[in-house]
Amino acid sequence: MILGNDFRRLWAATGEDVLGAVRAVGESGWYVLGEEVRQFENSLAAQWGPKHAIGVASGLDALELSLRALGCGPGTKVLTTPISAFATVLSITKLGAVPVFVNTDDAGLLDLDAAGRLLEQRPDIRFLVPVHLYGHALDMEHLEALRARFELTIVEDCAQSIGAAFNGKPTGTVGKAAATSFYPTKNLGAMGDGGAVLTNDGVLAAEVRRLRDYGQSAKYVHSALGYNSRLDELQAAILRRAFLPRLEGWTRRRRAIAECYLQGLDHPQIRALEAPAGSESCYHLFPVVVADGRKKALAEHLREGGITTGEHYPTALPDQPAMAGVRFEVDRDYARARAICRDELSLPMHPYLLDSEVQCVIKACNSWS
Numbered sequence: 001m002i003l004g005n006d007f008r009r010l011w012a013a014t015g016e017d018v019l020g021a022v023r024a025v026g027e028s029g030w031y032v033l034g035e036e037v038r039q040f041e042n043s044l045a046a047q048w049g050p051k052h053a054i055g056v057a058s059g060l061d062a063l064e065l066s067l068r069a070l071g072c073g074p075g076t077k078v079l080t081t082p083i084s085a086f087a088t089v090l091s092i093t094k095l096g097a098v099p100v101f102v103n104t105d106d107a108g109l110l111d112l113d114a115a116g117r118l119l120e121q122r123p124d125i126r127f128l129v130p131v132h133l134y135g136h137a138l139d140m141e142h143l144e145a146l147r148a149r150f151e152l153t154i155v156e157d158c159a160q161s162i163g164a165a166f167n168g169k170p171t172g173t174v175g176k177a178a179a180t181s182f183y184p185t186k187n188l189g190a191m192g193d194g195g196a197v198l199t200n201d202g203v204l205a206a207e208v209r210r211l212r213d214y215g216q217s218a219k220y221v222h223s224a225l226g227y228n229s230r231l232d233e234l235q236a237a238i239l240r241r242a243f244l245p246r247l248e249g250w251t252r253r254r255r256a257i258a259e260c261y262l263q264g265l266d267h268p269q270i271r272a273l274e275a276p277a278g279s280e281s282c283y284h285l286f287p288v289v290v291a292d293g294r295k296k297a298l299a300e301h302l303r304e305g306g307i308t309t310g311e312h313y314p315t316a317l318p319d320q321p322a323m324a325g326v327r328f329e330v331d332r333d334y335a336r337a338r339a340i341c342r343d344e345l346s347l348p349m350h351p352y353l354l355d356s357e358v359q360c361v362i363k364a365c366n367s368w369s
């Protein structure tokens with residue numbers, strides 16, 4: 001089987017280092033928010049760029065705590081994209097804030113031109129949660145221009161974009177904060193849940209640190225109604241000692257695989273959802289769209305060839321059943337986003353894919369009739 005993610009191969013390559021990390025934590029006698037978390041935060045910030053990294057329990061929490069620390073609350077309008085993991089919109093609605101969806105472009109990413117037009121007419125919208133979906137960096141210069149022009153507060157959803165950049169500028173460095181996830185399938189995945197907030201703002205970093213630990217500003221002093229969103233020492237140790245040092249190599253490998261797909265795929269009904277020009281994608285996924293409503297047929301054909309595929313995502317966020325009882329707004333329509341949800345299929349993409357497997361996927365796609 002050619003898998004979308006292959007955790008057994010990951011273990012074969014990293015298991016010894018992971019066991020070393022587990023031993024170190026066991027011997028330290030400290031399991032939650034300790035020295036390992038602190039060192040992982042420092043290493044992550046140093047490798048990524050922003051001054052501060054704060055480990056939290058998940059990518060969802062990284063988004064929610066960032067937004068809340070920046071003053072997003074009941075009734076706040078937050079511009080975002082209709083195609084993402086549900087966590088993106090959940091972080092907004094959990095705060096009682098109101099998501100405002102703009103359409104996507106042809107690549108499935110937030111349409112920044114449409115966002116600009118809406119912001120022009122709507123001075124009541126001053127929060128933006130852009131998503132660097134699939135690992136494709138949005139145009140960071142365009143984001144920066146929107147931020148300056150409309151004095152936006154931006155929290156970048158970088159759950160899929162660790163290692164991605166636009167014209168050399170890493171994702172997560174235009175917003176007030178970047179939120180990322182260490183869910184196991186992500187490019188930097190833990191062996192369980194985890195997430196982080198990255199920011200250059202020391203005040204914001206301190207606020208997120210307070211919120212993640214019940215709103216404690218000093219021991220037994222609760223100055224805010226916070227969360228339990230602490231990161232385990234085990235996850236932090238595994239991430240820093242076993243996985244973070246491999247991330248650059250993994251990203252190179254993902255890019256090489258994507259290059260093979262882009263060169264090799266040749267079928268009139270299969271179109272790769274390519275990153276915008278200037279985007280140095282970290283290829284969290286390799287999404288294609290399948291024409292003429294034939295996505296299911298291609299998935300079945302590949303499955304028969306032993307190839308696993310995924311969908312990211314089959315339903316637009318505002319169409320999810322849970323949104324029926326929630327206040328949200330839509331800018332005009334999101335037909336393009338819906339079409340991508342209908343047609344998108346994700347081909348296998350992980351750093352331990354073999355060249356022969358990539359060729360096998362390409363051949364299976366090209367020979368599909």
Ligand SMILES: *Cc1c(COP(=O)(O)O)cnc(C)c1O
Nearest residue numbers: 058059060085087088159181183
């Ligand atoms: C995975 C993901 C999240 C949520 O991360 P969790 O750690 O699963 O809570 C948020 N946004 C995007 C784009 C994601 O892919």
